[in-house]
Each structure stands twice: as C-alpha cells, then as structure tokens.
Amino acid sequence: MRHLRRILPLFSNKYSIVSARSCQVRRYCDTSDKKKGDEFSLLKSNVNNKIEPNVLVPNPVERTLKSMGLMEKEEFDNIDPDIPRFCDVVIIGGGVVGSSVAYWLKESVPDGLEVVVVEKDLTYSKASTTLSVGGIRQQFSIPENIQMSLFGAEFLRNANRYLNCDDLLPPEIQFHPHGYLYLASEAGAEKLMENVTVQNDFGAKVALLTAGQLKSKFPWISTEGVACGAYGLENEGWFDPWSLLSALRRKNHYLGTEYVEGEVVGVEDLHLGVNYSGQEIMESRAPRDLRIRTKDGKVYPLRFAVAVICAGHASGEVAKMMGIGGGNGLFVVPVPVEPRKRYVYCVHSQDGPGLDCPLVVDPSGVYFRREGMAGHYLVGSSPEEHEEPPTDNLDVDDNFFQEKIWPKLAERVPSFNSLKVKSAWAGHYDYNTYDQNAILGPHPIHRNVFFATGFSGHGLQQAPAAGRAVAELIIHSRYQTLDLTRFRFERILYNDRLIETNIV
C-alpha cells in the first residue's frame, strides 16, 4: 500500500511523468529555507525574461558578413580556432580514462555521436596517467574490481586488435606480465586467503604461497614476519602508461574524436522550463554549456548533450562548477574526489632481486617493482592519513624515502640495504575520500553528467573497463558486459561504502 501511494501520482492524469519526477525529487530537497509564498517567485522572474543575445549567436548580420569574408580581417582573427561550439558528448579530462571513454564511444558508433575531449594540458606533463607506476593487478577484494582489471589485462594483451589504425604501426604497450606479490603478516593472512579465493573464483589466477615456498621461489626475500603471500600468475604486472595513452589518442583521432586543449572554467545551466504541478514549483535546469579557457586566455563556449567527468584529481572541482556540491537538497553532496600526492622513487641496486621480480607489496604498504634490465627499481608507499603531503605542487620529499620507505624495504629485501636513489617524481591520485573506489555512472539529478573518476590509484588498470562501462551507459542505457552498478554515485547518498581491503 505504501508503495502504491508513491507510484499512484505517476499514473494519475493530472501529472505528466516529468513533473511527477520533479515532485518526487523535491520531496527530499530542503524546503525549509524558502519563505511561504515564495513559490511564485520563479514564475515572476520568468515573465520579464528578455532574450539577451548570448555568446553563441552574436549579431547574425555581422556573422553572415564575417563568414562570407566581407568584413575586415581583424574581425576574422577573433573567431576561434578549431574549438567546436556544439557536440553530443564532451569528456572533461583527456587522460587514460577520458581517452578510453572516447574510444569505446566512437568504436561502437563511429558517426553517430560527436565526441569532444577537453584536456587541460595535451603534453600530459602533470597528468596522473603518465606519472603512474603502471601496474595492473587482479588482487582486489571487490569482485567488480577484479573483473575490471581482468578486462584491462585482456585489453592490453589484445591492444593490437583494439587499437590498431589501418595504415600505422601497431601500438606497443610493453606489458610485462610478471605479476604482483602481496605479502601478509600473521594478522592479515586470513584476509589474504579469503581474497585469493574470491579472486580465483572470478577468473584471476592467483597462487597462495607459504613462507617456505616464497623463500624458495624468491630467494632474495626475507620472510621474517611474513605468513603467506599471494602471487598473481597471469594478467598481472606492469606496462608503459604513456604508450597506452598515445595508442588510445591515436585511435581516437583516427575514429574522429576531437581533442581540445583548454581548461574548463565554468559550466552554465540551460533553463528548460518551470514545472508547476500541484503545490510545488520546480525549475528544470541541466548543465549544457561548458566554458573552456584556452592557453591564450580566451573563454569559449561548448554546448553538449552529455558530459563525462574524467578529470582525475580535479573532478571534485569540475563537479562543483556544475553545482554538484554545496548546493541545495541533493546538490549538497559533492563528488568526494581530491588529489593526494604520491611519491615514486627510482633506485638502483647492484645486487637486487634481478629479472624474476614481481611487483612486491609489503604488509607495511611499501611496494617496489623492477624497472628495465639494469637493476633499477621503482619504489613507493602510501603515507599515513595524518602525514599526507600538500598537493599544490609536485615536489618530491626525499626524507619520506629515507625515513619511511628504506628501512622497511631493507627489512624485506636485504640486498636493498645498499641502493642509490637515481630519481624521483610525484603524481596525484584521484583519491575518493569516501571509499577509495571508482565512481561510475550518472549523477542522480543532472542525469546528463556522468562520472568516471575517483579510482584512487587504480585508474590506469581499470580505464578500459570503466571506459567501456560509461560508453554502454550512454549508448545502451545499461551495463551490458560488466555490471558496475555498485560504483554508482548514489552509494554516497545511501551512506553505503564499498570497502576495498587491498589498496596500495
């Protein structure tokens, strides 16, 4: 009966479906700050609505003369470069996730949709993609994460088939399938074994090794304090993120996606109309116009039908521009993605583990992997919550290595007692402060805004699967291959965390 009462308005003749929806939404919005009698203010404000010439259509006669070349040359120089004014899908953020969404969209429907990717820096000098360590693993505890990474590995292995352009050389992703080795102490051993069972159930190939087996397989490990380890036998390892990104971009250019270099500085809503049904008056707005600022400082508009936010660590800010976060009602919930700085150190050790070295993750959180064949290793660790470094720059803290990483590293691998730090860099995680898992799917109210962000360090390995998922949502309105419903934005509203235990 209770459900009937809620569904009945939908079938009543008085309400159209759209207005019923707006009624339902309104019920959960905060109306306490509205004065009584204020409901008609929206109507009143629309009565004297003068149509102002907007930036999209300047004076038409001038515009005509300009386009026929009959006006002065100076006027022509003010016309924008190749920035499109209208598109079907705009992807904010051109890193690996954004390029992946563009790829899957264009691959399914080559000419059916106009896709534009807006990227702040097309050299990707500060992008998380290119600064990433480049690992891919299936050792997660959430089944969807496992499946996404499995597809990621399959994508990498078959990159020649997915990303080839007819006349050009096939892409080289340089996938090193040397596996991940998660070590667990006594305390974490049971959880590790549970996770391994789940992972193997879902198709990963992870072997559980005891301390003795670890010692015999990897003699350079010191198994002190290690109860067992999980070693990924297949589809795990590392690859070159820059190669994947360039291959995706090249394929996108081939398929007709347009990359625009500019920063999104604002999003304007389009006022669709006022629904007044019953006692509630709801204004329909939807984000429709992007404001892109190019390198020369000019701001250009771009009208879109669907927006996909893949802006990495800046996703929270971009969403704020759309009104998500800091508004009224459901808009008070922001996209909880913020940047977190992570350091990566490239060290050289003469007597290090050698070629048969997977990406080893110590129980303390320190990880390292081999880089190249000359005895270099990439080392890193996530700092404690209270020691998070400031994110306004990408400067590297050498003390972090000396104090936090080296001791634990030397404990685990004795030959790392003597090593030399060759170089170091820092990159940002798009850290999802809510539950460190991806946010995929549309916003509940602005349903033309999709998110593919918040991967918290797994963006690179989950990019192919996430891109495909978002493309399926846009084109087919439902997930067709992997069901990633649990990553939807609404889980934040439901106060429902997806806890992933295996984070690095």
Place this chain on the structure above:
Amino acid sequence: MLMYKLMSEFHLEWGITLLTLNFSYFLFNSYQIKANWPLSYSTILVSLFVLLWLTFTTQSFILFYVFFECSLIPTIILILGWGYQPERLPASYYFLFYTLLSSLPLLFIIIAHTSIYSSSFLQFWGNFMDKMIFLLAILSFLVKLPVYFAHIWLPKAHVEAPVTGSMVLAAILLKLGGYGLYLVQVLNIYSETTLMGVCLMGGIFSCLICLRQSDVKSLIAYSSVAHMSFVILGMLMSCTYTNMSSILMMVSHGICSSGLFYLSYLFYARIWSRSFLLTRSMISLFPYLCFWWLSLSFLNMGLPPSLNFFSEMYFFIGAFSLDWMVVGLSGILCFLSSCYCIYLYSSTSHGESLYIFKLISMQLKGMYNRKSSSDSVTDFNFR
C-alpha cells in the same frame, strides 16, 4: 496569357496554399521559438515570404526567374546568421553555388528566347531539337527539387539551417523547382527515359541512405530527395493523373516535412543533440508530442487518407497505363519511403529509455530503507 490560363485551368493556387500554410507555421513558431535578435529574424523571414509570394503569383517568366534567385539571399542570411555550427559555412556555399550555377543557363535561355520570340514565357513547341538546351532549361529546377545526382546541397543546408530556415526550405523552396518545371511545360513533350531512370534509382538510393542516417534532420532531408524524385517522375509521365499526383505530392510533402523539422527541433531544444542515439524513447518524456510524430510519419509514408496517399494512388493509376517497369520501381520507392518513416518514428519515440532521463527509482523504493548496496541491481535496469 498562357500562364494565366494555366493557373486557372490547373488550379495552380496550390503554390499559394503552400505558402499560406507555411506562413501560419511561421506565425506559430515565432511565438514558440525564442530566436536571438528577433527583429532581424522576423524581417528576413517576412522578406523571404514576400519574395516567395511574388514568385508564385507573377505573370512574367523573367520576374519569376528574378524572384526565384532573390529568394536565395534571405535563406543564406538565415543559415549563416542563425545556424549553429561552423559547418554551416560550407553548407551555405554548396546551397548558393549549386543553385546559382545551375540557373545561369536558364537565364541565357530566357534571354535568347525573349529576343527571338519576343515573349518572356517559354514555349517549347518541339522547336528545340537540341537535347542540351532542353536539359539546361530544366537543370535549375532539377537542382532545386532536387534530383538525386544534384542533391548534395540539401542535407547540408537542412541540417545547418535553424528550424524556421529548414521548414521554409523543405516546404517551399524545393517546390519552387517543381513549380518551375510545371511552368516550363517541357517534360510533357520530351519523354526523357534517362531522367526517369535517374529519378527512380535516385529515389530508391536516397531511401536507402535515409535508413543509414544517424542524424534526425539529415534523415528528413534525404526523405525530401526521395519524395521530390517522385514529383519529377509524375511530371515526366505526361498524364493528367500523374501531373495531379506531382502537385499533390508537393503540397503534402510541404506539410509533412516542415512539421517533422519542427518536431525534431523540439527534441533538439531539450536534449541538444540530433543524434538518434541520444534522442530516443521520447514517448516516455513527451507522450503527446509523439502522437504528432506518429501522425506526421504516417502522413509522410502515405497512409490513407492523407494527401500523400492520394498522390501515390494517382501516380500509380496514371503510370499503370504507361509503363510496368516504372510502376514496379516506384512501388519499391513507396515501400522504402514507408520503411524510413517507421524507422524515424520508432527510433525517436521508442527504444530503450535514455539513462539521461530515467526516472529516479530511489524515491520509489524509499531512500532510507536501504541497508546495503548489494541489493538488487534492477534499479538501474529500469526501462
């Protein structure tokens, strides 16, 4: 004199009827559509309608030609000034140059004819033995109609034009070509089988192209090509029935096509995409609007008792007595045109409901009763 006789005998007020209908659409639009710079918009549209009125009512062929060409200018200003995308530039160039270059020979022929026969109205009494002159005389109208091989300007111009521009283009400017063909009275004399073949196959090809479009406006534009090739066919048959069919087809196409353009604009104004992938399942959002989509699609495909149906019937009645091959191929043409009409309606109105407009199901299930996110995934498979 002959022109006046034609108008009274064959009731050529249909051109004026068309104009009036479209003008009433325009009046309706100007209230609904918020155009930028409304004063210039109205001025240009009014000037366009005045020119078109003059084209249809003038008694002199030279004046007809002059106004025929003059109607290009307001249309170009509409497309360039109020069109959306940068692609409107090549679109307008295609439109302008196709029309200008094809009508220049007609100017020479009029001048030659007037200087020889001292009458501005073209009378082909079979004196013109040269096929080339015959073709050149009607080339302008064929391009305007358009016939298949000279049709490239049409989808471009229609897609890039603003809504009123598209409506006027589809409803009236195309019919200028048909009106001109009728006036010139040439097709009755030369039974041109090549042109018949081009029209038939061209019509079938454009129907098939329609079925492959991903842009709603582009589909409606290509459907114009198919219908207008039907018009030329009717005139080529030189039979009263088929002449009637051409005229009826022009009138009914004017109504359907401009209506469809307006309806597609209504979707475009909400979703800001013309792609079929993003404008689908509109029946769940705009149920009463989809009634009009259905009606206009039915009218477009020739469902009785629409005008379109009568035009097709008249054509078959006339053509059956003349040529079986033509009947067969034009039957295929009619069938394929109903194919794309159904495709148009079902793609936009039905189909899987858009994620971007799905109902929010959490209100139905009760937001506060949820315990875990591992509950049923049927929420978002709600169609």
